[in-house]
Amino acid sequence: MAHYVDSEVSRLATVMLHRPGAELARLTPRNNDSLLFDGIPWVGRAQEEHDAFAAALRDRGVEVLYLGELLEETLAVAAAREALTGSVLDAPRLGDTLRERVAAHLADLGPRELAQVLMAGLAHEEVKPGPGRSGGLVYQLMDRLDFVIDPLPNLLFTRDSSVWVRDQVAVTSLAMPARGRETTLTQAIYTHHPRFVGTATLYQPGLEHVEGGDVLLLAPNVLAIGVGERTTPAGAERLARRVFAAGLAHTILAVPIAQERATMHLDTVCTMVDVDAVVMYPNIADTLRAYPVTAGFDGEPVVGPSRPFLDAAAEAMGIDRLRIIDTGLDPVTAEREQWDDGNNTL
Incomplete structure (x- = not known):
């Protein structure tokens, strides 16, 4: 099958x-x-x-x-x-x-x-x-x-x-x-x-630590990998190297997230809900950044400069912008929703 x-x-x-x-x-x-x-x-x-x-x-x-x-x-x-x-x-x-x-x-x-x-x-x-x-x-x-x-x-x-x-x-x-x-x-x-x-x-x-909750398939050939409490930079690099070697993606976004229990995985702060939309923890929407990683001519990962995550993601996905749906209408509600994984959706 x-x-x-x-x-x-x-x-x-x-x-x-x-x-x-x-x-x-x-x-x-x-x-x-x-x-x-x-x-x-x-x-x-x-x-x-x-x-x-x-x-x-x-x-x-x-x-x-x-x-x-x-x-x-x-x-x-x-x-x-x-x-x-x-x-x-x-x-x-x-x-x-x-x-x-x-x-x-x-x-x-x-x-x-x-x-x-x-x-x-x-x-x-x-x-x-x-x-x-x-x-x-x-x-x-x-x-x-x-x-x-x-x-x-x-x-x-x-x-x-x-x-x-x-x-x-x-x-x-x-x-x-x-x-x-x-x-x-x-x-x-x-x-x-x-x-x-x-x-x-x-x-x-x-191998180096990588957890599935940190890996998002943003679009065909585009991955985001959260780096924080559970997935290490070395793990993200190892996975990127293997993805490129297998020809499974052209761009990987390495996304640093706070190394805290409440933000243990990328999918606890940001989840795709449509081809151009994410549910996102509002307290980080303006500060979340990404390092675009592409494959060099020799297969080595090439790391680009840090950019706002929403901009880097939209460009890699080939869309004009990535829409955001906030969870929480005020900072206190948002924090409570984040602790309860309210940004994690199916």
Whole structure:
């Protein structure tokens, strides 16, 4: 099956979602900060709202793929199962004795149960020691509320772990330790799932940090890459180099954004909603700038001087101007909307 994306605003054909699940129920006041959440979500309500969202997409002819189902099907492939179990067993904090115990636990699980563990984690109390099954010193010294394998509550942000540029997929390199293992799941799906076998891969985990929420396909052959809290300048440069080498774009706009939680990704301050319109956080509309990057004759990225983002984007896109729809009618409302990702739209 062919997959192709060259616009943020063309009619959506297929989307990969993750239904909120057990990984969110693992959040507590004790761990929510380290797992990048500001509070404890109401999981049942989140599932209701997600199901309504998915139904609305299907009602409009969109094919909805679920990450959990794709992962379960991927784990039926022996090479994928070996790679994904290896990724959790490689954690140095386990130690040899507990690692052997966890390996035995995972080996007993079928694809569905293993997929759940990889997403929702494995709690201390779920690895029961017994005769010949000691967890060793590491297990004994763990708090009973700790996780042997951490849950991945941020899986619901599926845009961050991969982004398509035309017919190639960039499996990203997430910056925060709590999210690093998400892309091992995504990479396994794109590598081993029958639907995606043979897909050209533009980027891989382990490279310089790039997150999908920082990549916007402004128009065919024009990308914007936010550089801030999550995507580094080195990551933007690496992705630009690869995009140019593959002939996927003629211009990339590197867009510095504040390195703050409230502006963690470019798509939290600016989202395309039409071929010539963006929803934008009004407090930055006049100050957001961009560095146009093009490919030199030898393939090296050539960086132009900084320009106002709206002007640079319109020129690269070949339009007269880029219209702005503000979120928030006053500074206080705008700030509240920004904290709630009010500029992030579909």
